[in-house]
Amino acid sequence: MSERIFNFSAGPAILPVEVLEEARESLLNFQGTGIGIMEHSHRGKAFSGVLAQTIADCRKVAQIPDDYQVLFMQGGASSQFFTIPMNLLSSDDTADYLVTGSWSKKAVAQVKRFGTAHKAASSEDRNFCYIPTETNYSEAPKYVHMTSNNTIFGTQFATEPSVPHGVPLICDASSDIFSRPLDIRKYGMVYAGAQKNLGPSGVTLVIVRNDLVEQANTEIPEMLQYRTFAENDSCYNTPPTFGIFIMGLVFQWILKNGGLEEMGRSNEKKASILYDYLKTSELFSATADSDSQSMMNVTFVTGNELTDKKFIEAATAAGFDGLKGHRSVGGMRASIYNAFPEEGVVELVRFMKDFESKA
Amino acid sequence: MSERIFNFSAGPAILPVEVLEEARESLLNFQGTGIGIMEHSHRGKAFSGVLAQTIADCRKVAQIPDDYQVLFMQGGASSQFFTIPMNLLSSDDTADYLVTGSWSKKAVAQVKRFGTAHKAASSEDRNFCYIPTETNYSEAPKYVHMTSNNTIFGTQFATEPSVPHGVPLICDASSDIFSRPLDIRKYGMVYAGAQKNLGPSGVTLVIVRNDLVEQANTEIPEMLQYRTFAENDSCYNTPPTFGIFIMGLVFQWILKNGGLEEMGRSNEKKASILYDYLKTSELFSATADSDSQSMMNVTFVTGNELTDKKFIEAATAAGFDGLKGHRSVGGMRASIYNAFPEEGVVELVRFMKDFESKA
Numbered sequence: 209m210s211e212r213i214f215n216f217s218a219g220p221a222i223l224p225v226e227v228l229e230e231a232r233e234s235l236l237n238f239q240g241t242g243i244g245i246m247e248h249s250h251r252g253k254a255f256s257g258v259l260a261q262t263i264a265d266c267r268k269v270a271q272i273p274d275d276y277q278v279l280f281m282q283g284g285a286s287s288q289f290f291t292i293p294m295n296l297l298s299s300d301d302t303a304d305y306l307v308t309g310s311w312s313k314k315a316v317a318q319v320k321r322f323g324t325a326h327k328a329a330s331s332e333d334r335n336f337c338y339i340p341t342e343t344n345y346s347e348a349p350k351y352v353h354m355t356s357n358n359t360i361f362g363t364q365f366a367t368e369p370s371v372p373h374g375v376p377l378i379c380d381a382s383s384d385i386f387s388r389p390l391d392i393r394k395y396g397m398v399y400a401g402a403q404k405n406l407g408p409s410g411v412t413l414v415i416v417r418n419d420l421v422e423q424a425n426t427e428i429p430e431m432l433q434y435r436t437f438a439e440n441d442s443c444y445n446t447p448p449t450f451g452i453f454i455m456g457l458v459f460q461w462i463l464k465n466g467g468l469e470e471m472g473r474s475n476e477k478k479a480s481i482l483y484d485y486l487k488t489s490e491l492f493s494a495t496a497d498s499d500s501q502s503m504m505n506v507t508f509v510t511g512n513e514l515t516d517k518k519f520i521e522a523a524t525a526a527g528f529d530g531l532k533g534h535r536s537v538g539g540m541r542a543s544i545y546n547a548f549p550e551e552g553v554v555e556l557v558r559f560m561k562d563f564e565s566k567a
Numbered sequence: 568m569s570e571r572i573f574n575f576s577a578g579p580a581i582l583p584v585e586v587l588e589e590a591r592e593s594l595l596n597f598q599g600t601g602i603g604i605m606e607h608s609h610r611g612k613a614f615s616g617v618l619a620q621t622i623a624d625c626r627k628v629a630q631i632p633d634d635y636q637v638l639f640m641q642g643g644a645s646s647q648f649f650t651i652p653m654n655l656l657s658s659d660d661t662a663d664y665l666v667t668g669s670w671s672k673k674a675v676a677q678v679k680r681f682g683t684a685h686k687a688a689s690s691e692d693r694n695f696c697y698i699p700t701e702t703n704y705s706e707a708p709k710y711v712h713m714t715s716n717n718t719i720f721g722t723q724f725a726t727e728p729s730v731p732h733g734v735p736l737i738c739d740a741s742s743d744i745f746s747r748p749l750d751i752r753k754y755g756m757v758y759a760g761a762q763k764n765l766g767p768s769g770v771t772l773v774i775v776r777n778d779l780v781e782q783a784n785t786e787i788p789e790m791l792q793y794r795t796f797a798e799n800d801s802c803y804n805t806p807p808t809f810g811i812f813i814m815g816l817v818f819q820w821i822l823k824n825g826g827l828e829e830m831g832r833s834n835e836k837k838a839s840i841l842y843d844y845l846k847t848s849e850l851f852s853a854t855a856d857s858d859s860q861s862m863m864n865v866t867f868v869t870g871n872e873l874t875d876k877k878f879i880e881a882a883t884a885a886g887f888d889g890l891k892g893h894r895s896v897g898g899m900r901a902s903i904y905n906a907f908p909e910e911g912v913v914e915l916v917r918f919m920k921d922f923e924s925k926a
Contacts, residue, residue: 211595211596211601212595212596212601212602212603213600213601213602215601215602215606217602217606217607217608217611218608219608219805220605220606220607220608220609220614220805220808221606221608222602222606223603223605223606225595228594228595228603228605229595231594232591232594232595235587235590235591235594236570236571236584236587236588236591237570237571241572242570242571242572242574242886242888243571243572243574243576243581243888244571244582244587246579246582246587246766246767246768246813247574247576247579247580247581247582248576248579249576249577249578249579249580249889250579250768252576252889255579282641282642282643282646282769282807283641283642283790283804284641284804284805285804286790286803286804287641287790287804289788289790290788290790290791294788318788318789321786321787321788401805403805407605408605408807408808408809409605409609409805409806409807409808409809410641410769410770410806410807410808410809410810411769427680428680429648429649429653429677429680430677431642431645431646431648431649432649444645445642445643445644445645445646446578446579446643446760446762446768447768447769448641448767448768448769448807448810449579449767449768449769450767450768450769450809450810451769451807451809454605527601529601529602530608530611
């Protein structure tokens with residue numbers, strides 16, 4: 209750990225050291241097989257074991273019942289944006305979207321080729337600095353889509369929004385999946401690109417209820433149908449084996465470290481160290497409304513672009529990497545996913561206080 | 568190397584030891600950045616450097632001119648099967664397919680939603696044991712699609728087939744890309760899932776001429792348009808950064824080891840050691856016609872299923888892994904991709920001779 213620096217990158221992002229160490233030991237010779245983990249056939253005994261264990265551990269982490277599938281797909285959340293309406297909408301159908309940031313907007317933009325998107329809520333009026341509490345659902349939405357955490361704007365749903373009875377809630381949880389307890393029964397589907405809390409980029413975790421898999425369009429290419437992945441244990445074609453392997457190690461790391469309850473406690477503590485300081489600081493302030501603040505991405509500014517720039521430069525030089533905010537918000541962003549150590553947050557606040565005292 | 572065994576897996580497959588060793592050193596701390604390679608932002612300096620170098624090295628390996636794009640996509644060759652007609656065909660268009668195995672057939676099956684597939688040649692009459700030499704092209708195909716190497720049936724095009732003047736040739740080269748010199752000018756597009764000769768599964772290399780990128784359908788989801796990848800250096804969304812990194816190391820390994828000329832010489836030598844023995848053996852025989860034999864996947868049988876089974880068991884016990892043939896051909900398959908050492912082929916032939924002498 210000594211040579212590693214504090215990596216606040218929004219994604220791809222920091223992974224647990226123990227996971228990286230185990231991956232390192234598996235690259236040339238996985239579990240004494242004489243073959244590296246990346247070199248094992250996806251249909252061979254070694255990888256089949258990894259796949260089964262990863263699915264089992266995923267189910268254990270989030271207590272996922274049998275009527276939900278655990279699938280590994282490719283193409284990131286961005287591919288889910290079109291895959292969801294392609295599978296679930298007919299041209300006369302409407303799907304409702306809660307628009308809380310750039311990723312939600314991108315998801316909405318993909319609906320038009322397959323059906324109609326209705327914006328049931330939006331916080332765009334104030335540059336997405338809050339999570340809307342009022343919703344205006346359409347008459348009969350096929351599903352409601354939400355983005356649980358908004359990486360760019362530093363906001364997060366504190367809890368699930370209420371949706372019309374019987375309508376499946378679909379959640380892009382790319383940037384906060386498994387960061388706190390998850391009541392999967394409240395969702396029809398939860399999906400996440402791996403590269404924040406779960407593993408390397410290039411694998412997408414999809415947890416989806418059977419009825420949604422079954423009702424999906426059969427007229428689209430097989431590689432875009434959820435049922436193809438469900439019916440073939442994600443091995444219809446060669447899956448991203450290494451990414452799945454790393455995800456499995458991350459699931460084991462979560463289980464070893466107290467599960468989602470403990471992840472939630474730890475993340476809340478880390479975030480509150482930063483937010484508490486931001487509340488008292490006269491130099492720095494949080495950009496998100498206090499009732500909507502993300503535990504994963506803490507966004508803040510000084511109110512002066514030049515000072516922001518100076519701060520980022522000084523922080524980078526001091527070993528705090530990846531703090532530059534997204535260009536649409538400016539300022540700073542500290543991404544403190546599951547694997548990010550509390551120590552790093554404490555050190556950052558110390559550095560910020562020091563910077564403030566000299567400003 | 569001492570603990571590693573001979574891995575004849577058809578894919579995911581053996582990678583160069585030097586590549587795995589460098590990957591191992593990069594997992595916790597990539598080039599002294601204090602951040603592991605998987606944890607670096609895809610928009611940061613470290614990974615941007617990896618990406619640019621990987622593209623440059625790919626161009627160098629195959630002398631790819633500027634009017635071709637080098638793209639990194641996801642979803643494997645199986646996703647290209649539908650993405651190609653989706654991008655390039657209108658409903659009135661026909662595309663011609665050279666059908667030389669299971670993968671070609673899967674590619675053909677994906678065309679119907681977008682246009683018409685015409686089988687311009689097929690070797691299915693003899694269970695794909697040869698590469699057809701006669702072609703029957705349609706009047707005005709939008710493109711001709713071929714599979715250069717047929718993993719399952721152990722056949723390979725010795726050279727490019729002739730195609731109607733001006734019609735782009737599109738090649739699924741998943742299992743023999745960069746195994747020998749490649750004259751990219753003869754192709755409109757060459758694509759390959761990484762997991763045989765290039766890296767881990769989960770990244771697809773697409774080399775495509777600009778005119779095909781430009782003429783492609785704009786009415787399909789952005790994540791399925793080649794132009795989205797071309798216009799954004801494969802970073803419209805988060806690419807599979809680790810897979811690209813490994814692919815880059817493999818390109819450097821190819822360049823260090825004499826480039827494609829030397830890959831070709833080495834692969835020809837390895838394959839001929841096996842084929843020469845198969846010609847003289849009274850127990851084993853090659854399944855592919857002699858003018859169509861693959862340098863990547865050597866398929867052979869004893870003619871007796873029970874003996875095949877005994878041989879595979881004995882070989883596995885002796886440290887020769889992954890020799891079981893695909894169920895549609897039966898028997899044995901020795902996949903000897905670029906990274907497979909000549910020593911392993913010599914040892915296998917020695918083992919086969921010994922087995923034969925005791926049979």
